[in-house]
Amino acid sequence: MYRLKKNFLLVTFALIGMGWSTVSAQEPDRTNKILSYASVIDGDTVPLVHLKPVFIVRKWALLTDKEIRKNQKLIRNVKKVLPYAKEARKRLQELEKEMAGMSPKKQKEYVKQVEQEVLDDFYEDLEKLTFSQGKVLLKLVDRETGNTSYALVADLRGKFRASFYNTFARMFGFNMKERYDPKNNKDDNLLERVVRSVELGKI
Numbered sequence: 001m002y003r004l005k006k007n008f009l010l011v012t013f014a015l016i017g018m019g020w021s022t023v024s025a026q027e028p029d030r031t032n033k034i035l036s037y038a039s040v041i042d043g044d045t046v047p048l049v050h051l052k053p054v055f056i057v058r059k060w061a062l063l064t065d066k067e068i069r070k071n072q073k074l075i076r077n078v079k080k081v082l083p084y085a086k087e088a089r090k091r092l093q094e095l096e097k098e099m100a101g102m103s104p105k106k107q108k109e110y111v112k113q114v115e116q117e118v119l120d121d122f123y124e125d126l127e128k129l130t131f132s133q134g135k136v137l138l139k140l141v142d143r144e145t146g147n148t149s150y151a152l153v154a155d156l157r158g159k160f161r162a163s164f165y166n167t168f169a170r171m172f173g174f175n176m177k178e179r180y181d182p183k184n185n186k187d188d189n190l191l192e193r194v195v196r197s198v199e200l201g202k203i
Contacts, residue, residue: 062197071194075203077136078194081129084122085140091118092145139191142180149176 038045068075095114099107129137138149147155182192197203 081137089144
């Protein structure tokens with residue numbers, strides 16, 4: 001049963017994947033010129049400076065020292081799986097872009113191809129996840145993509161397939177239809193505060 005749980009988690013993640021984006025290396029500019037982004041406003045060229053994101057955390061209080069000590073396991077789990085959830089969001093966006101304009105038949109073929117590619121990329125890493133890490137990952141996939149795992153599978157592979165996966169998920173304590181709701185769910189609220197504390201480098 002543990003192996004089935006692992007396979008379920010791997011396939012669920014694979015269904016929202018896309019191929020790694022490749023960035024070609026560029027030769028450094030060896031001139032004395034300084035290149036910068038700019039925008040022309042009313043005839044004037046104004047330099048553009050890309051700043052780091054600014055987080056407003058008043059609504060979501062960061063963890064206290066006492067909470068950090070109390071929730072070490074959850075913190076470790078979030079740090080472990082958060083990169084996968086963010087990669088899931090990135091790949092889903094790329095997948096939707098690539099599938100735009102494809103016929104339904106071509107979409108199905110493409111999804112199967114991408115599913116295998118993602119399994120090849122992530123199988124070894126995801127198979128090492130613990131049960132609790134898998135549950136956190138599914139929650140964070142919902143957080144990052146705005147969709148439950150059930151909805152993602154249903155959209156990409158059909159409702160029958162999604163229901164099939166959800167049946168197995170419940171055997172291991174998962175519920176693919178459960179929404180991530182930090183405003184109304186105590187456990188999700190704590191998870192959100194942990195994520196934000198990690199994103200801000202506070203823990």
